[in-house]
Amino acid sequence: MNIRIQNPKSISTQRRNWLTASGLLGVYAWCHPFLAFAKKPEAMQAIEKIVGSNPINDGKVKLTIPPLIENGNLVALKVSVQSPMTATDYVAAIYVIAEGNPLPNIFSAYLSARSGTATISTRVRLADSQRVWAIAQMSDGSFWRDHADTMVTLSACTEMP
Amino acid sequence: MSKTSHTKITMPSTEKKGQIIEIRAIAQHDMETGFRYGDDGKVIPRDIIHLFSCSYNGVEVFKADLYPGMGANPLIVFTTIATETGTLEFKWAGDNGYEAIDQSSITVS
Numbered sequence: 329m330n331i332r333i334q335n336p337k338s339i340s341t342q343r344r345n346w347l348t349a350s351g352l353l354g355v356y357a358w359c360h361p362f363l364a365f366a367k368k369p370e371a372m373q374a375i376e377k378i379v380g381s382n383p384i385n386d387g388k389v390k391l392t393i394p395p396l397i398e399n400g401n402l403v404a405l406k407v408s409v410q411s412p413m414t415a416t417d418y419v420a421a422i423y424v425i426a427e428g429n430p431l432p433n434i435f436s437a438y439l440s441a442r443s444g445t446a447t448i449s450t451r452v453r454l455a456d457s458q459r460v461w462a463i464a465q466m467s468d469g470s471f472w473r474d475h476a477d478t479m480v481t482l483s484a485c486t487e488m489p
Numbered sequence: 490m491s492k493t494s495h496t497k498i499t500m501p502s503t504e505k506k507g508q509i510i511e512i513r514a515i516a517q518h519d520m521e522t523g524f525r526y527g528d529d530g531k532v533i534p535r536d537i538i539h540l541f542s543c544s545y546n547g548v549e550v551f552k553a554d555l556y557p558g559m560g561a562n563p564l565i566v567f568t569t570i571a572t573e574t575g576t577l578e579f580k581w582a583g584d585n586g587y588e589a590i591d592q593s594s595i596t597v598s
Contacts, residue, residue, distance in 0.1 A: 433554075438553065
């Protein structure tokens with residue numbers, strides 16, 4: 329009680345410091361899974377295998393997955409690519425790669441001008457909090473990509489469904 | 490997993506010519522990843538569907554390679570243009586000789 333009366337400024341400073349520290353810790357804990365990608369080299373190899381030495385551009389592709397996932401065994405995933413889908417300009421293929429899965433490839437879909445739209449929805453497994461990539465190959469041979477980060481509470485693969 | 494299993498296709502049965510139709514294809518399958526361990530401590534061998542394709546009156550309009558990263562009972566939602574009246578044939582092929590075929594017809598006006 330005496331301390332509060334004698335030195336109120338010091339206490340409020342301590343409290344402020346403590347709040348700042350705990351706040352930073354919280355931010356660190358939130359970012360941490362995104363900083364530690366376990367299987368990243370394998371995922372990059374898988375991407376390299378698809379695109380070869382061609383450059384990959386950002387844009388045109390939109391990958392949608394929930395930012396927070398309770399169960400990694402069934403995750404709704406949607407990829408849509410901006411394209412007129414005409415006989416001369418269409419999306420030839422869509423690849424989905426997960427950085428944190430034991431096998432990075434999830435699926436490769438092959439489309440044609442008869443697809444009408446380049447939109448695919450499916451349900452995938454995610455082993456960990458990670459970054460997922462979607463890569464689209466256009467009919468002219470160019471590659472476009474998008475990525476999405478997600479947090480997974482219950483992992484697929486290791487736990488029984 | 491048995492040699493074949495139940496499948497389900499959801500798509501419109503009639504459509505105007507040139508319209509885009511959405512097709513939902515689902516097959517009953519465990520999609521065993523090959524990364525899990527059984528009660529005896531041994532790895533459960535991989536057993537997945539690795540190929541899905543759709544042909545419209547004999548012409549292939551969609552194909553997908555699937556990997557263990559696909560969820561159990563793989564659901565694939567994709568689109569195609571209704572060009573003519575006919576039959577769409579869906580095929581799934583997987584490990585251990587798994588094969589499933591489903592058909593759905595469409596009337597295009």
